[in-house]
Amino acid sequence: MFERELLKGSLGLMLMALVEQGPMYGYLIAKEIRALTDDVIDLKEGSLYPALHRLEKEGMIEGFWQRREDGVDRRYYRITAAGQAVLDERRAQWSRFSAAVSKVVSDAPSQ
Amino acid sequence: MHRPNDSYFAELEQELAALSLAEREAILRELRSHYDDAAADPTADDQILRLGLPFQADQFGRKLKRIHRSAKREAAKHRTMMIIATVIASIAIVLSFVFPWFDGNLLAFILGGTAAICSILSVVGIWLPKQTIGQWLFWSGSTGLTLIGLPSVISFSSFYLIFGPLLLWTGTRLQRTY
Incomplete structure (x- = not known):
């Protein structure tokens, strides 16, 4: 299990990166994150849905309801043009940042 | 069978309580759809399926209803x-x-x-x-x-x-x- 703050900092980036591939709904997003991270990140609904709504409020993603075959509604999310621009920028930042942190954490000589 | 503990509900309650009534309504609707998806997913593991179990649904529902009622009262x-x-x-x-x-x-x-x-x-x-x-x-x-x-x-x-x-x-x- 990760520190709450550690996950919070990168959650928005992960969600935007996922819905960039096409419209996705909450359950699928959580499942994808679990699968892609080999069950390391198990997103709780209490964190997932407020985070999606925050991104929607910021205009990064947009949500829309669609009726399933069984008649139940499902809310899908897709990335917006503004979100795409922010994602491209944050993705580049993240690569540089994570590589830099890894270097310090992994290569730092232990006392 | 693994059951979500109190801290799981406390965390969810805390996250939802911080939102506005309209946001909470929207998220509750999505959560219902989420549990339907979990219950219908044949590949869902125990950890996912547990949320669709009657016990959890009942406990979860009661917690959310409490938040909802107090928000409506407010x-x-x-x-x-x-x-x-x-x-x-x-x-x-x-x-x-x-x-x-x-x-x-x-x-x-x-x-x-x-x-x-x-x-x-x-x-x-x-x-x-x-x-x-x-x-x-x-x-x-x-x-x-x-x-x-x-x-x-x-x-x-x-x-x-x-x-x-x-x-x-x-x-x-x-x-x-x-």
Whole structure:
């Protein structure tokens, strides 16, 4: 299990990166994150849905309801043009940042 | 069978409690769809399926209902206070126009006019969608009305001394529900 703050900092980036591939709904997003991270990140609904709504409020993603075959509604999310621009920028930042942190954490000589 | 513990619900409750009523409504609708998906997913593992189990659904439902009920109570209370404050301010507006005519001197008209402006500011403040500016307008208006009450006693009427503090009192109650 990760520190709450550690996950919070990168959650928005992960969600935007996922819905960039096409419209996705909450359950699928959580499942994808679990699968892609080999069950390391198990997103709780209490964190997932407020985070999606925050991104929607910021205009990064947009949500829309669609009726399933069984008649139940499902809310899908897709990335917006503004979100795409922010994602491209944050993705580049993240690569540089994570590589830099890894270097310090992994290569730092232990006392 | 693994069951989500209290900390799971506490975390969910905490996250949802921090949201507005409209956001919470939207998320609750999505959560219902989420559990339907989990229950219908043949590849879902135990950790996912547990959320669809009657025990969890029941426990989860009760927790959410509690949050929901208290949020609705808060919203109703807030709305009632807004209506009461509006009624008080509206009476003050009408009386501000009527009372100076009884006295007829210039001071009474100046005080009455200022009181009317203060009361209008209060009403605008109550219903303004931008909460911070709304609160500021409301407090300025109701405080102004209270202050006008002091010189108006010697001029023509003490009614502002009643309506000003009454509006301020309503504002204090309203403040608690903001």
